[in-house]
Amino acid sequence: MKAICKLSPGPGAEYTDCDVPVINKDELLLRVDHAAICENDLAIYNWTGWAPDRVKTPMIFGHELCGEVVEMGQLDKGFNKGDFVSVESHIFCGLCYQCRNDQRHVCANVRMIGIDTPGGFAEYAAVPARCAWKHTDDSLKDIGAIMEPFGNAVYGVLAEDIVGKTVLISGCDPQGLFGIGIARAGGAKNIIALDSSAYRQKLAKKAGAGHVLDPQSEDIFTKIKHAAKSPDGVDTVIEMSGDPKAIGLGLSVLRYGGRFTAFGMPGKKIELDYAKDIISKGIRLYGVAGREIFRSWYKMESILKSNAVDPRPIITHTFKFKDFKKAFELVGSKEKKCGKVILTP
Ligand SMILES: [Zn+2]
Ligand SMILES: [Zn+2]
Structure with missing residues (x-):
């Protein structure tokens, strides 16, 4: 498959051939529909701030993604091939004190998709089923990747x-x-x-x-x-x-x-x-770290489906994966002449 991958430490990334991920028994394989660029991706791309200390190369980055389920691990109940899911980027352990006290968003053992594990700037991505948010109809498919950052705002504003x-x-x-x-x-x-x-x-x-x-x-x-x-x-x-x-x-x-x-x-x-x-x-x-898992997601679904907020006008640019350099230049530019920027396979 094709993916945007940081092959070695340092600025930049490559659009390159990678193996389709092999899923674990608690994971789903998604055919990525689209992914969105976040400031964290920019730090990885430019290799600035926290990124050099945390990201191990080679790494496919991108943590705001959505796609169609094409394969399920044997433990994954409740998902079917063809389901459309958005992804909660915080991989929570489910076992630490916070996870057991309804504070999964600040899990002590959190790992992030696209930062600590291969992410969504790829044709296929493996994600833990517990991090997948299943869409119940098609109404939010076109904005599936921005639910992750939209959830930050929902949690932050409605705290x-x-x-x-x-x-x-x-x-x-x-x-x-x-x-x-x-x-x-x-x-x-x-x-x-x-x-x-x-x-x-x-x-x-x-x-x-x-x-x-x-x-x-x-x-x-x-x-x-x-x-x-x-x-x-x-x-x-x-x-x-x-x-x-x-x-x-x-x-x-x-x-x-x-x-x-x-x-x-x-x-x-x-x-x-x-x-x-x-x-x-x-x-x-x-x-506010991330979103409340999954309380913020239920709030989001309600806010978006009722059309109380339409985030679509904030998505200003869409690029193909292969044109990712242009996309990162735009997001990283001083003038910030963009809202949310989307990448598609
Ligand atoms: Zn982000
Ligand atoms: Zn935990």
């Missing part, structure tokens, strides 16, 4: 009730853009989005943000409070960017007693005013 709240979405990468729609559907009163990319600012407007601001513009602190129509600040911050400055800004514009969802990962340790911005303000801080 608390947002009805009537002023919500700041900090960072309009695809998860941030999904988050705008989810906040809107969830009943937020006022949504303020932050991003420096003009392209993504437009997408944020389209997704339903009432105010879209450039976090690098002058006196942004006052601009946000003005947009929030409150000198106290915003009720909720959904931090998707991971940018240390944006994290500090988000904490500073959050009102006393507000909620801060931390999703975007800074590349290094950052400095916070812990006493002033967290303790004294009495905020609730949620770390």
